[in-house]
Amino acid sequence: MTDLTDSTNSPENGLNSNSRTNGKRRHIVLTSHPSRSGTQALPIRWGQADPLERGPIVATVSDPKHRNAIGTHSGSYAVYRALAVASGVLQPDHRPDLTNTAPAVPIGPFPSWGDAQKIVSIDPFGALVGDVYQPLLAQGFDIRPTIAVTNAHIQMPELNEAVRAGRLQEDGKVMKPGGDLVVTKAAIEPVWYLPGVAERLGASEEDLRYALFEQTGGMFPELVTRPDLKVFLPPIGGITVYILGDVAAITDPNRPLAVRVHDECNGSDVFGSDICTCRPYLVHGIEACIETAQAGGAGVIVYFRKEGRALGEVTKFLVYNARKRQEGGDRADAYFARTECVAGVQDMRFQELMPDVLHWLGVTRIDRFVSMSDMKYNAITKSGIEIVERVPIPDDLIPADARVEIEAKKAAGYYTAQGPLSEEDLALIKGRGLVE
Ligand SMILES: [Zn+2]
Numbered sequence: 001m002t003d004l005t006d007s008t009n010s011p012e013n014g015l016n017s018n019s020r021t022n023g024k025r026r027h028i029v030l031t032s033h034p035s036r037s038g039t040q041a042l043p044i045r046w047g048q049a050d051p052l053e054r055g056p057i058v059a060t061v062s063d064p065k066h067r068n069a070i071g072t073h074s075g076s077y078a079v080y081r082a083l084a085v086a087s088g089v090l091q092p093d094h095r096p097d098l099t100n101t102a103p104a105v106p107i108g109p110f111p112s113w114g115d116a117q118k119i120v121s122i123d124p125f126g127a128l129v130g131d132v133y134q135p136l137l138a139q140g141f142d143i144r145p146t147i148a149v150t151n152a153h154i155q156m157p158e159l160n161e162a163v164r165a166g167r168l169q170e171d172g173k174v175m176k177p178g179g180d181l182v183v184t185k186a187a188i189e190p191v192w193y194l195p196g197v198a199e200r201l202g203a204s205e206e207d208l209r210y211a212l213f214e215q216t217g218g219m220f221p222e223l224v225t226r227p228d229l230k231v232f233l234p235p236i237g238g239i240t241v242y243i244l245g246d247v248a249a250i251t252d253p254n255r256p257l258a259v260r261v262h263d264e265c266n267g268s269d270v271f272g273s274d275i276c277t278c279r280p281y282l283v284h285g286i287e288a289c290i291e292t293a294q295a296g297g298a299g300v301i302v303y304f305r306k307e308g309r310a311l312g313e314v315t316k317f318l319v320y321n322a323r324k325r326q327e328g329g330d331r332a333d334a335y336f337a338r339t340e341c342v343a344g345v346q347d348m349r350f351q352e353l354m355p356d357v358l359h360w361l362g363v364t365r366i367d368r369f370v371s372m373s374d375m376k377y378n379a380i381t382k383s384g385i386e387i388v389e390r391v392p393i394p395d396d397l398i399p400a401d402a403r404v405e406i407e408a409k410k411a412a413g414y415y416t417a418q419g420p421l422s423e424e425d426l427a428l429i430k431g432r433g434l435v436e
Contacts, residue, residue, distance in 0.1 A: 041068040042136075044231055046193045047116025049109070051125045051132040056143040057191055059233045062093045063142035070222045071233035073144050075189055078235060095142055098130040103149035105184045105247050110362035118383065120196025121353040122188055122239075122360050123147070146189040146233075153180040154242070158283040159290070167287065174245055174293045181290065184247055188239040188357060192232045200352040237264070237305025239357050244286075244300075245293025251362040256297035258391075259358070260285025260370040261380075263306040263349055266313065274399035275320065275431070277406055281393045285370040288391060292368060302357050309339070310348040318342050321434065323404075330431035333423065335408030351375045355383035372414040390415045404431040 041058065048054035059069040072078050084090035113124035125132055126146035133143045153176070160179040162168040170177050198208040205227075212232070213223040222229055249255040262269075262285065265278035272279060282301070289299020308316030322338045323330045336346045354376065358366075365386040369377065372392050381387055392415060398406055407429045411420040421429070 040065045042066070042141075044068055046120075046196065046230065047114060049111075049114025051128065054125065056129065056133045056136055056141060057123050057126075057146070057231055057233075058141060058143055059231075060142040060144055062095065066141050068229065069191075069231040069233055070220050070226065070229050071235065073146065073189065073233060075233075075238055076235050096144065098145070101145070101148070102130055103127050103186075104151045105149055105243075107149060107186070107247065108360070108362060110251065110359075112359040112362060115359075116193070116196060118359040119356045120193045120200060121190055121356045123191040124360050126188065126191065127186070146191050147186060149184065149186045152183050152185055154183055155179055155181070156283060156286065158280075159286065162287055168290055169294065171294050174290055181244060181286075184243040186241040186243075188241065188360075190234050190236060190238055192234055194230050194232055197353065201350065237307075239305070240303040241357060241361070242286075242289075242301040242303070243298060244289040245296075245298040247298065249293075249296070249298035250300065251364070253365065256292050256295060256367040257363065257365065258285075258288045258292035258297070258299040258368040258370060259302070259363070259366045260288070260300075261302045261304070261354060261358075261373075261376050263304045263309070266307060267316075274401045275405070277393055277398050277402045280397040280399065280402075281370075284391075284393055284397055288368050288370045297367070300358075300361065300363070302354075304349075304354065306349050309346075310350070311339075311343045311345075315343050324431065324434040329433055330404050331427060332404045332407040332411065332421075332429035333427045335404055336412060347375070349375070351379035355380050355385060358385060359383065372409065372416065374413045374415060377415065392416060401431045403429050 042055045044055045044057065045053060055068070057069050058066045059072050060067070061072055074081060081090065085092045107127065108124065112118040123146050127149050129143045129145050130137070133141070137143055156179075159168060159175075159181070163170060163175075163179060168175065170179065173182070175181055194208060195205050198205040201208065203211075209223040209227075212234070213220060216235070219235070220232070223232065243250070246255075250257055260282065262278070262282050265276060267273035268276050268278035268280075269282060285301055286299070289301060292299045307313050308319075311319075319339050319342050322342055323335070326334060326338060328334075340346050351373075358380065363385055365388065366380070367388045368391050369380070369387045369389065370391045371377065372390070377387060377390065393406070406414075407421055407426060410416045411426050420426075
């Protein structure tokens, strides 16, 4: 049997595959076991307030001897990087030139950044690596940003409609004449501190590592062979944050803050599908953010790539078919049962990690929380953030076919001022058939 206990770059210790490129034998470096070269890796002390004390996250594959994390950058897009390398258009050892890429607006540091309990799924220093780790970059460490912050103008036709209806005003600052919204936006890649993630889920670290290893088809052997590596960059979608108004207002106790935490729904968010309330609720959230920003505060939209309750779009479309073809048609009283039949669970979003992004932003109080989800509300308040008011979606924004979803959710515990429908009334809420 091949000895895998050492995986240095030296040919005598590594593995040689039978494949050849350009006539040369290809050398494969296994990362699954500690190696002599691994001793050059810097330790990570998760939860330290000083970024140098905490240590950089080194997860690039171009810097094997300094790697101190499992997985790599760009989430699922790492696979596209592999295609670019395989097809010969990208040098595998390319290093990014970070000139002029620093955040357009400063965010943090906040006390939460130095609290190992508050943030377990984001590197709070992820936007600042070019600055705080400059000495290490100069020494040749390949440290990459996992957060980028920039400015933009955005436009949505529903908001122009809201101006025409008199609900919103163009103030020339938050909303420019013509409806352009001035925003600061941040893109965030997940960086998981595995002991902290396990604790949030109520699992042991060992069980979490084993499940991650198995359910990705054995994609990251270090999850089970390298318990010394505590940080994992998972191959999943990340988060985008849109901030309206003054970024400094987010942490100012004297100024109001509106927040919507939105989980991706491509069918509704982008294509306007009428089977759910996602885009109408997102737009309603942005309206609340504009009002709050114009009142001297700030508004924050957090957009998570958790398509179809993190079940993915294939499962989601299968469920749509099952709902509409079931005996009696698409009904609110059978809404969750159909999802569970196909997916095995009603929801895979695990809001336990969601509040981390709010703690990265330094949020301690939300004046207007634009969501009816009890799971989101509970996760945020449990993490120590106060929620003053919960804002439900106005009835006139709910598409007719989406009544099934919203009434089923209210019956399951979503926030509602009027209370949920009775069981009999719930059974009367029906959606369109599959071919209507
Ligand atoms: Zn939706």
